[in-house]
Amino acid sequence: MSSKRERGGPVTDTSTVTSTFGQMLRQRRQAAGLSLRQLAARVGYDHSYLSQVERGQRPGSVDLARLCDRELGTGDQLTVTFERRDPEPAVLDRRPAQRLQGAWRPAGAADPLELAWQGLVAAAGVAEQAIALGDFRTVPPASLLPELVGELQALQARGGDEVEAVELSVLIAETLTGLGERRTARRWWWAAQTAAASSGDGALLALVCAREAISGLVERRPLPELLELADKAVAAARQTPSTATCVPQVAQALVLAELERTEETHQALQVLVGIGDDTVVTDARPTDWLPYQLHWAEGRVCAGLGYGVPGCILLERARELCPETWVGERAKLDLGLAECLAVAGEVAAGLATALRVLVELPDEWHDLWVYDAADRVLRVVQDKEPTLPGAAELRRLLSRSGRSVGGGSSDRQVRG
Template identity: 25%
Template sequence: MERGATVFGRELRRRRETAGLSLAGLAQLVHYSKSHLSKVEHGIKPPSEGLARRCDHALGAAGELAALAAPPASPPPDEESVSDPDEVWTVVFDGGDVWFRAASRRQVLSAGAAGIGLGLLLPAGHGFERPAASAAAAAERDGARVLDGFQAMLAQSRALGQVLAPADLLPMLFGPTKALRRVAGQSSGAERDAMLVLASRFAEYTGWIAQEAGDETGAMWWTDRAVEYAATAGQHDMAAYALVRRGLIALYRHDGRQTVELALRAQHATRDPRIRGLAAQREAQGLAVLADRDGALRALDRAADLLDAAPTTAGAGPLGPTNSADQIEFARGWCLYDLGDTRRAAESLRAQYAALPATALRARARYGARLALALAADGEAEESASVTGRVIEACAQVDSATVRVDLRALARELNRMMSVPDVAAVRGPLSDLLNPAR
C-alpha cells in the first residue's frame, strides 16, 4: 500500500503539469521553496495541511487535492450531558490560582479537604435551593431591580472578558449564576423565568471563558447548565445553541465533518434566526476545513441573511460574539484562509482587525492571530511579524487557549522566514508565549 505522501505528491505533480505550471511557478504561488515542493512531489516530505490547501486553491482542485492530506477524523463528541445530577461545583484555591471543578458529593466527601484543596462547595443539583431570607425579600420587593443589577453585571463581565485572563475572570462568574438560581427558587411566573434565562446566559458565557482557559470539559459542563436553566424557564432554543458551541470545539480540533454535522443539527433544532445564523456560520467554517469552497461561501451568505433578520435583543444582549467588526466578514476571511486563498483572506481579515477598538484585547488577539497567519501564508513576512507582535502583547494580558491554536500554526509558518529580521525579532517572544515552562 502506497504511503499518503507518495499519493499526494504524484497527484500534485499531475495537476501542476496539467495546469502548465513549472515547479518554480507553483512555488511562487504558494510561498514555499521549489526544493521543498520537489521533495513533496517525490513523496520524500509529507505535505502540511496548509500547503495542501494552498496547492489545492492554486491548481483549482476543488478540495480533491487537500483531501489527500487531511488528517483522520477525531472521535465523535460525547452528546450526553457531562454533568452528574448528584454533583457539586468546587471552586478550588491553590497557591493563588482559582479554578472550577465539578465532582460528585461522594468524591468530595471521600477526598476530604486535603484531597480537593481549600474550596467553596456549591450544590449543582437540578432543583433550586431556598435562598437566604435577605435575597428572597429583595426579589419579592423589587424583582425588576434585581434583574437589572444582574444584567449590568453580565455586561460588565463581558467587558472584563476583553481585558482579563480567563483564570482571573472565571471566579467572578460562579457567584452570580448561583445567586440567580437561588433567587429564582423563591420567585414565580414571568419573574422566575426571567431570572432563570439570565442565569442561563451567565452559564453560557462562563462556558465560553472556560474554553478560552483550555478546559473543554468545563466549557460543555457550563453550556449544559445554560441549556438546563433555559429549558426550566420554557425556552428550548439554548439546546440548539449548545450544538453551535460544540461545533466550535470540533472546529478548533480541525474536524470539519463534526463541525458541519453539529451546525446542521443546530439549524434544524430551532427557528431562532440568530442561532440559525450562527450555526450557518459554523457550517461554513466546517466546510472550509473540508475544502468545500462553494458550500462554505453559500453557508456564509445564508448566515448573513439570518443574522440580518434577527431582532434586536434587549436585556442580556444577543447570544454569541459581539464586537464592532463584521462577524460574517471575519468568518469569510477565516474560511478563505482554510480554503488556501490566503491573499483574499488577508484582505478581509485586515479590514475587520482594523475595525476593532483598542480596548478589545481578546478580540484583537483572536482576529490578529488569524490575520498574522494569513499574511505569513501569503508571503507578507514583515506585516505578519508586526501583527504577531501586537497579538503577543494582547495574549500576555488576556491569555487564550483558542488563539494559541492559530499561534502554533503561525510559529510554523514564520520558522520558514527566519531570514527576515522582523520575523526573527518576534520568534523568541512567540516561543515564550507558546512554551511558558521554558
C-alpha cells in the same frame, strides 16, 4: 451579609475587606501621581474595571494586586491586603462544578441589599443579567470564571430564568476552554445542551450547539463530531427562525473550512456575507453574536479558502467594530488579520503582527483562544516561508500553551 474570618483576625464583613483593598489601591495610585487610565494601561486592565475595584464594586484579583504593587512600588502591600479577603473565589476558580452543588447562601439568609436590587430591577423592567455581565469581555478569563459561577449560583438561588442559566453555562464552558480545562468544559457543554434540549426552545439549542462547535475547533476535537454539532444547530435554527440563526451558520462555515470542503465552504461563506450587520442582534444578552464577530468569522473562512486580501478587509472591519477595551477579543482579531496577511503573501508582515500581539498582550489574557489563533498564523508561515527568522520565536512563544504547535490538523481524527 456573609462574613469570613481573616488570617488570624476577627470575623469581618467581606464587603469591608473588598472596600479596604479598593481604598488602598486608590490611595497608592494617587500617591504615585497616576490616573486610572495610566495605571490601567500599565497593568493591562480596563480602566472602568479598576474604577469599580477602587469603589468596592468588584473584588479585583491577586494578579491585579501583584501587578499594581509592581507598578506603584508598594512592595507586597496590595497583594497582602487582597489575600486577607474571602478566599472563596480561588476555590471557585479551581472547582466551579463542585461549587455549583452548594447554595449561594443559607435558606432565610437573603441579603437585604440583594432583595432591594431585585425589586429595583423588576420595577424598572430591565434585564439584570445584561447589567451584571455587560462588561464581561473586559475581565481576564481566570478572573471572569468565578464571577460567572457566582452569577449562576445567585440565579439558581432565586429561581431565575432557565434561558439565562443556559447562557451562563455557555460562557462558563467557553471560559474553561480558554483556560485549558477541556474535560470540565465538556461537562458544562453537556449540561447546557441537555438543559436547552429539555426547554423545548429550538433557538436556544441552536445557540448552544453552535457555540460548542466553535469552541470545539479551539479544543481540537474531531472535525466530523463538530460538523455534526454545527449541522444540528442549523437544523434547530431552521425550525425556530430567530436572529440567533447567524451563529449556527457561522459554526457550520468554520467547520467546513477546517474540513477543506471547498465547494460547501464557498456556499457557507456566501450565506454569511448575505447576513449583513443590520440583521445581527445588538449586545442585548451576553451570548448575542455581534457584528464584529460575524466579520471575524467571514475573514477566517476566507483565510481557509486562500482569499487573503478579502480576509484582511473583513478583519479590519471587525477591528473597527470591536471596542478597544475588549483586550482579548481584539487580540484574536489581530491574529486573524495576521493569518490573512500571511495567506495573502505578506508572510513577514503576518508573522510580525502575530509576534507583536503575543509579546504585548498581558499575561492574564493569554488563553487557548489566543494561542489557537496564533498557531494558525504559524501554520501558514511554515507552509509558505518556514525559514523566516521570526518563526522560531513564534514557536517558542506558543510553547507556553502546553499544546502541540504548528502541527496543523494532524492530531485530529479524520478530516472528512
